[in-house]
Amino acid sequence: MDVDKDTNVSGVELTEAENELYDRQIRLWGLESQKRLRTANILISGLNGLGAEITKNIILSGVNMVKLHDDKLITEEDFCSQFLAARESLGSNRAEASLTRARALNPMVDISADTQPLKEKSSDFFKQFNVVVISGESNKELQRIDSICQELGIKFYATDVWGMFGFHYASLQKHSYVENVFKHKCISKPNEKVKYETISTPRQCEVEYPTYINWIDFDITAPKYARKLKRDGPGILLLRILQVFRSEHKRDPSYKTRESDITLLKKIRDEVLPNSSLSNEALELLFAQISPAVAVVGGVVAQEIIKVVTKMEAPHRNLFIFNPETCIGYVETIGVR
Amino acid sequence: MAAAIDGVLPATLQEFVKKSKVLVVGAGGIGCEVLKNLVLSGFTEIEIIDLDTIDLSNLNRQFLFHREHVGKSKARVARESALSFNPDAKITAYHDSVTSTDYGVNFFKKFDVVLSALDNRAARNHVNRMCLNADVPLIESGTSGYNGQVELIKRGLTQCYECTPKEKQRTFPGCTIRNTPSEPIHCIVWAKHLFNQLFGESVEDEDISPDAADPEALEATEGKDKAAEDDKEKNNDKEKNDKEKDNEKDSSNSNGNVVRINTRQWAKDCNYDADKLFNKFFNEDINYLLRMSNLWKSRKAPVPVQWDTLLPGGASSDATELARQHHKVWTVEECAHVFANALKELSAAFLKLEGSDTLVWDKDDQPAMDFVAACANVRSHIFDIERKSRFEIKSMAGNIIPAIATTNAITAGISVIRVFSVLQARWEQCKAVYARLRLNGRNQILVADAFFPPPNPNCYVCASDPAITLRIDTKRVQIKAFRDEVLIKTLNMVNPDLTVESTGSILISSEDGETECNEEKLLSEMNIVDGVILKCDDFFQNYELSIIIAHFDAEREDVLFEVIADKNQLQPKEEAKIPEPVVTEPSTRKRAANGTDATADDGPSTSKRSRPTEIKDDDDDEDCVVVEDEDDDFEEVVSAATDKLTVESPQKLVTKRKPSTISDVDEEITEILDSSDEELAGPTKCKRTKLEEPQPATSGVEVINID
Known part of the structure; x- marks a missing residue:
């Protein structure tokens, strides 16, 4: 039972203020995890509602540094879920508009903004981070950044929410973590009432995570996949449709052109997978980013980042889909033969 | 504010969001997140209620609050922060308890949906009843660590919150605490009782002194009849004489134990000398236990420790550095230092109090926590039990439920998504959802129920004519205790009236002063004996319940009453005495329910039922009751004990249970x-x-x- 002895946190000591502030979470994931969080640097690119949710959760957890990155401006639509930007910030840069409230969440975290377009960012920029989280980008750009992260050994997350539907994809290369294994041991004596004790033992695991291109290349129309698609629902199909929409139209469906965009979505649906079970109704809930759904996906993504940073528990491998109708969130493993 | 922008939401949903009135009960971890989601979705009529104030340890997840808000009202600060997200929302904040009579059924009827984000069972039970009565759909939520849960409660459609048995509180028999601890928690409970004996409010069942006589020897030689009881008393008297040697002017209470108040006086008389107190608790009392040889036949005998041997140079004057090492497991010597220093601080604070005021143990009060950590560890050492760090002891002693931002965000998100479905009456979309740490067999991390579990026909809250059987020692429970412990704390009523069914005479009245004279009477003195049926009515909750009395003679270590929701549960243990109405002659005298006492909010939940799917919200729920030892045969028993010793430890890695019934x-x-x-x-x-x-x-x- 050799447990990964990470040397880089052995010198870290939490201050009394940190111990107090993080008390309730240290009781859950332990001191070692909290120290690991303390050394983590995270990039959040895309300060839409989802970016704001992830940012909030990550800052509250007590990481070392968070970089808020966006070159877009705050629009009316952002006020459906982007609570880090004040009303007055309409028209200003989304990352910069989020700074004040982000910092107020936890003064112990180093938070800064960057407004240079992602396209202009080279591998030098990404080096400083342990985890990179990107939303609102095209598959092409996501793939480019994932490759950079591969080279640098950085953990990569692509995530998005359209209306009430959302996903994340984890590209973590080789990831090692510890998980607790529970076993039952009978502790009662022969003549007594049977009693068991649950014993937890840590176990070291190492798992390979497929790159993002595996999702781009993934064929959801394959007959072999049909049974799974039927069982888990059409969420994965919806993701494909929305990403096709984004690359074809260089934008997401807009509430301003609601009806015509729904028509466009239906068209893509029927092209991608004719006779699918994806209902018209599901296409009604894909506009802007709706706060409660963003909270769910943003909460899941932030928890995944925490798992990755603390090396505790298995991160989702690798595609997570949230179905707002049932509120079921499930994970599919893409790209593993 | 999604609903304020045309085209974002489907038109019907947009209308519902714009015009609906929503009540959020609780502005803690889930409440903050819910409020954010509501204002951003475009709800404009929101009311939020919470009686709590902001604590530093809330700030890792209750993101509407910042350092400068510590000490302020959660509801009010949450309102302010949420308004900055959407200045167009109308939010009414109440810094108050939801069980206050200001919020009656008519208050609840104002709302289209209620979201409960509470951290304790008593308030949850109450909100459940109010929503059932007002026929308002309730979205009930809770989190604990990585686990979260959201469920809809709607009259006639779903189970109510009280339909399913609640998780059993972990409880310990008093004699385990006093004489034969075998786990760290036993020593921690003992240490908390020691604190109360020296500085806190006197609680009869919290005696820390060893039993006066060997309880196992008695068991072996005596029957359970009355004569044996008398013997026991005599025996105890004899033992008591031995104890006089301990320099205590002991008197004996009816249980044969040393009356605690004398320990308090004795400690004061010796000026809280660390040396003397330490030796009494950890040497003399242990030696006394050792004399009861029966106890140690099959157990490892304790090894007393002595102050002078541990600390030949006396206690260091400053152990604060030491006490701050929360994650270190202190040595016994270090515990002695911490003990001495904490004792000094606590006694100074105690002596400053006026009249009969006492200190209240609080996990966040440094010397109080130091004292318990040190004493628990010294006792653990004596009994060869694993010692724990101050940090771990705080979890167990303070019953702290770990809480993180992400689980709260996910849970609150699901709650508000459910609100959308509820408003559109899409009930089939409202099945319970659970957030988990690990994927289930279908690779789901957010798992939904496949169907609505049907209401429990025996539920004593939502069944059409609810009734319970109450196993109770009618010769030992007074009317006042019946009201406070049974009706208010266990059955979660707020301001009950209690009458005898057959005669209609009033035992407890919700009107001030009407039945005061009954309070000190035992049930049996009021002719409330086996088989009598009582009618209880809480006008405020619009809740009526029949209570069938089943008398039993409680043993000393027994709980004095148990609520049995399902009559069939009575069979295995009892010759079911189904009431053949006894002729009763109830008193016509009046008694009063003290109106001011009547708010049960935040009182510890004393339910012994277990609700398999329940989780609490993140806050520091002080729910902790020590009742009798685990009794797996009585799954349906809802009950309280008079013996409120214990603590439930939320995060134990070692749990005892049957794997097949998980x-x-x-x-x-x-x-x-x-x-x-x-x-x-x-x-x-x-x-x-x-x-x-x-x-x-x-x-x-x-x-x-x-x-």
Whole structure:
């Protein structure tokens, strides 16, 4: 039972203020995890509602540094879920508009903004981070950044929410973590009432995570996949449709052109997978980013980042889909033969 | 504010969001998140209620609050912060208890939906009843660590919050605490009682002194009849004489134990000398226990420790550095230092109090926590039990439920998504959802029930004519205790009236002063004996309940009453005495329920029922009751004990239970389901699945062959 002895946190000591502030979470994931969080640097690119949710959760957890990155401006639509930007910030840069409230969440975290377009960012920029989280980008750009992260050994997350539907994809290369294994041991004596004790033992695991291109290349129309698609629902199909929409139209469906965009979505649906079970109704809930759904996906993504940073528990491998109708969130493993 | 922008939401949903009135009960971890989601979705009529104020340890997740808000009202600060997200919302904040009579059924009727984000069972039970009565759909939520849960409660459609048995509180028999501890928690409970004996409010059942006589010797030689009882008394008297040597002017209470108040006086008389107190608790009392040889026949005997031997140079004057090492397991010597220093601080604070005021133990009060950590560890050392760090002891002693931002965000998100469905009356979309740490057998991390579990026909809250059987020692319970412990604390009523069914005479009145004279009377003195049926009515909750009395003679260590929701549960243990109405002659005298006492809010939940799927909200729920030892035969027993000793430790890695019956989602262990089992019928079934062997290391992640 050799447990990964990470040397880089052995010198870290939490201050009394940190111990107090993080008390309730240290009781859950332990001191070692909290120290690991303390050394983590995270990039959040895309300060839409989802970016704001992830940012909030990550800052509250007590990481070392968070970089808020966006070159877009705050629009009316952002006020459906982007609570880090004040009303007055309409028209200003989304990352910069989020700074004040982000910092107020936890003064112990180093938070800064960057407004240079992602396209202009080279591998030098990404080096400083342990985890990179990107939303609102095209598959092409996501793939480019994932490759950079591969080279640098950085953990990569692509995530998005359209209306009430959302996903994340984890590209973590080789990831090692510890998980607790529970076993039952009978502790009662022969003549007594049977009693068991649950014993937890840590176990070291190492798992390979497929790159993002595996999702781009993934064929959801394959007959072999049909049974799974039927069982888990059409969420994965919806993701494909929305990403096709984004690359074809260089934008997401807009509430301003609601009806015509729904028509466009239906068209893509029927092209991608004719006779699918994806209902018209599901296409009604894909506009802007709706706060409660963003909270769910943003909460899941932030928890995944925490798992990755603390090396505790298995991160989702690798595609997570949230179905707002049932509120079921499930994970599919893409790209593993 | 999604609903304020045309085209974002489908038109019907947009209308509902714009015009609906929503009540949020609780502005803690889930409440903050819910409020944010509501204002951003475009709800404009929101009311929020919370009686709590902001604490530093809330700030890692209750993101509407910042450092400068510590000490202020949660509801009010949450309102201010949420308004900055959407200045167009109308939010009314109440810094108040939801069980206050200001919020009656008519208050609840104002709302289209209620979201409860509470951290304790008493308030949850109350909100459940109010929503059932007002016929308002309730979205009930809770989190604990990585686990979260959201469920709809709607009259006639779903189970109510009280339909399912609640998780049992972990409880310990008093004699284990006093004489034969075997786990760290026993020593921690003992240390808290010691604190109360020296500085806190006197509680009769919290005596820390060893039993006066060997309880196991008595058991062996005596029957349970009255004569034996008398012997016991005599025996105790004799033993008591031995104890006089301990320089205590002991008197004996009816249980034969040393009356605690004398320990307090004695400690004061010797000026809280650390040396003397330490030796009494950890040497003399232990030596006394050792004399009861029966106790140690099958147990390892304790080894007393002595102050002079541990600390030949006396206690260091400053142990504050030491006490700050929260994660270190202190040595016994270090514990003695911490003990001495904490004793000094506590006694100084105690002596400054006026009149009969006492200190209140609080996990966040440094010397109080130091004292308990040190004493628990010294006692653990004596009994050869593993010692714990101050940090771990605080978890157990303070019953702290770990809480993180992400679980709260996910849970609150699901709650508000459910609100959307509720407003559109899409009930089939409102099945309960659980957030988990690990994937289930179908690779789900957010799991939904496959169906609505039907209401429990025996539920003593939502059944059409609810009734319970109450096993109670009518010769030992007074009317006042019946009201406070049974009706208010256990059955969660707020301001009950109690009458005898056959005669209509009033035992307890909700009107001030009407039945005061009954308060000190025993039930039996009021002719409330086996078989009598009582009618209880809480006008405020609009809740009526029949209570069938089943008398039993409680043993000393027994709880004095148990609520049995399902009559069939009575059979195995009792010759079911189904009431053949006894002729009663109830008093016509009046008695009063003290109106001011009547708010049960935040009182510890004393329920022994277990609600398999329940989880609490993140806050520091002080729910902690020590009742009798685990009694697995009585799953349906809802009950309280007079013996409020204990603590439930929320985060134990070592839990005792039967693996084959694990059905709760709020235990880490249920997370390990065999993920290779793909063909389970549905999520509900998955949850109830028997625990399988954990997956082998290589399949830490399930691989689905897709291509």
